[in-house]
Amino acid sequence: MNPPFCPNPKCVFHNAREADYSKHWYRYGYHNTKVVGKVRRFKCKACHKSFSERTFSVHYYTKKNLDLKAISMAVKRSESVNSIGRQLGCNWDSITNRINRLGRSRMLAMQKQLPSLL
Ligand SMILES: [Zn+2]
Incomplete structure (x- = not known):
């Protein structure tokens, strides 16, 4: 799963299309959850905020x-x-x-x- 945009509303890539944003993030390890186990993390190269693949999921924060x-x-x-x-x-x-x-x-x-x- 590739992040479609930066979730930070103040970032220049927040409203970017997926194609524009595709090279402006990098993988930032994993974190473990009790619900689904290992979750991949990403970091935006522009604003340096980190987020996970669950940020874009309908299951976010459940x-x-x-x-x-x-x-x-x-x-x-x-x-x-x-x-x-x-x-x-x-x-x-x-x-x-x-x-x-x-x-x-x-x-x-x-x-x-x-x-x-x-
Ligand atoms: Zn960003």
């Missing part, structure tokens, strides 16, 4: 991996948040968090596709 496809399908079936939580063995608050993340992810995907539809 403490438990939940099956997002199962949550998405349950929402489409109009299941309640509590019911989904019982099935996946977690709190309703975690389910609400993942539904919000999925919503933002879908909005970003739509925003990227919109220019090609106009």
Whole structure:
């Protein structure tokens, strides 16, 4: 996974396209997490801020991996948040968090596709 842009909003490469940013970062080792184990880190050559591959993931800063496809399908079936939580063995608050993340992810995907539809 290559970072698509610098996550630092004050960096010149924050709004850069992936092609422009491709040579402005370098690998900066790994760190271990309890959730997914080893996570690769990167460092921006312009602002010298470090970040990880999970920075760009829908799972960023989560403490438990939940099956997002199962949550998405349950929402489409109009299941309640509590019911989904019982099935996946977690709190309703975690389910609400993942539904919000999925919503933002879908909005970003739509925003990227919109220019090609106009
Ligand atoms: Zn940067």
